[in-house]
Amino acid sequence: MMRGMFHRSFADGGTASEARKLIVFAVGALACGVDIMQVREVLNPGRITALPGAAPWFLGAAEYRSMLIPVVDMRLRLGQSPEASPKKKWVVVTVSERCIALHVDRVHEVVTVLPTDERNRDPLDDNPSADWIHRVYGHAGALLFEIDIPVISAEADAQARTDAAALPAPPT
16 A cells, blocks of 8 residues: 555655655556646546547547546556556646646555655666656655656647547548
């Protein structure tokens, strides 16, 4: 169980001004998170319109508060097998004034991380499949991977443009 395993007090190093809050969620066996300041809302999955020819991880588009947003299955994006779960959630995040929904297995909690919790991610730099990792934090032998939202968003935007271009032209 992940609940509480990333809690650190300021006495462990760092100050309140250096602290960051991440919302932690599960993607398979991975503990992942995003900066709470990027999170707009956590909600139950809604209706998705699939686009023909989309990458498997790009679930399609959904209407969210009168906006059309891309929905990314984080399990598939991170190279894991799909799995049905009644606890699936959407973590709707904002990047560059646009929203994207991250389809995740379950949402756990908000945690505080300090600079002293950050781990060196250099060993991952040569692996192109790790481009989604912004930062890595650790505590008590566990790792927390912070998602690089601009990378995921750019991929989703590119996929949506490609899928839209593949749609047949409307009849004239």
